[in-house]
Amino acid sequence: MPDDKPSQGGADYTQWHEVKSGETLSKIAQQYYGDASLYPKIFEANKDTLKDPNKIRVGQKLRIP
Amino acid sequence: MLKTSWKYALALVCAVTLACNSGKAPAEAAMKRAEEAVAGAQTEAANLVPDDMKSLSDDMAAARATMAKGDYKTAEASAQAIQQKANDVLAKAKTKKDELTTAWGQLSDSVPKMLDAIKSRVDILSQSKKLPKGMDAARLASAKDGLAAATAGWGEAQEAYKAGKWSDAIAKGTSARDKATEVMAALGMQAGGAPAAAPAK
Numbered sequence: 246m247p248d249d250k251p252s253q254g255g256a257d258y259t260q261w262h263e264v265k266s267g268e269t270l271s272k273i274a275q276q277y278y279g280d281a282s283l284y285p286k287i288f289e290a291n292k293d294t295l296k297d298p299n300k301i302r303v304g305q306k307l308r309i310p
Numbered sequence: 311m312l313k314t315s316w317k318y319a320l321a322l323v324c325a326v327t328l329a330c331n332s333g334k335a336p337a338e339a340a341m342k343r344a345e346e347a348v349a350g351a352q353t354e355a356a357n358l359v360p361d362d363m364k365s366l367s368d369d370m371a372a373a374r375a376t377m378a379k380g381d382y383k384t385a386e387a388s389a390q391a392i393q394q395k396a397n398d399v400l401a402k403a404k405t406k407k408d409e410l411t412t413a414w415g416q417l418s419d420s421v422p423k424m425l426d427a428i429k430s431r432v433d434i435l436s437q438s439k440k441l442p443k444g445m446d447a448a449r450l451a452s453a454k455d456g457l458a459a460a461t462a463g464w465g466e467a468q469e470a471y472k473a474g475k476w477s478d479a480i481a482k483g484t485s486a487r488d489k490a491t492e493v494m495a496a497l498g499m500q501a502g503g504a505p506a507a508a509p510a511k
């Protein structure tokens with residue numbers, strides 16, 4: 246039987262969004278989900294880089310779950 | 311006169327028998343080695359290169375028949391050729407195994423991640439009070455169906471892999487990956503590490 250070893254590193258199927266001027270998590274949630282109130286989903290997915298959902302910076306790359 | 315002829319005939323039969331039997335032992339030894347080579351290849355190659363394995367088994371059967379007819383010289387030559395062919399089949403099986411291992415590794419690395427990404431997006435969109443532009447209820451329902459199909463397909467691929475049906479596993483896994491790719495595209499999800507373009511506003 247072939248070895249059942251997934252390759253190291255691997256493909257990334259995360260969708261990313263680069264923050265533009267004037268954007269907020271709510272606006273981004275509105276854009277991707279059609280519902281601004283779902284912004285916590287994006288915040289939760291980016292907790293490693295976001296400490297405050299109200300503080301995102303231009304050029305920051307956010308995961309869109 | 312008749313008595314003399316019988317003697318000649320008997321001598322001829324003995325000579326032929328001796329000549330034939332003299333090649334029997336090396337032919338038997340070669341046949342034994344060939345049988346062992348085929349048996350050794352069978353374990354490794356049957357699932358990986360079944361056509362080649364069948365050809366090898368057919369050759370072995372033909373060599374046995376030749377041996378049974380008493381044609382030891384031909385049987386010995388056939389047996390030696392079979393030993394070489396068994397080595398070739400084993401080498402081909404190893405190459406095939408390497409190819410399948412690589413292909414399965416790539417599928418195992420990608421498909422579960424794709425399914426997770428789709429499920430996450432579908433779950434969130436299912437909670438949305440209003441779907442984003444370019445998405446409607448029918449399209450979301452279709453994506454859910456696609457996710458279910460891809461998930462089931464991946465499950466079947468894993469079962470086939472566990473059962474040792476590697477080619478079948480690769481085919482099913484590839485089909486599941488294609489379905490997942492299709493669903494991701496329908497959801498506006500761009501795969502890959504680069505920041506994706508947002509859906510139309």
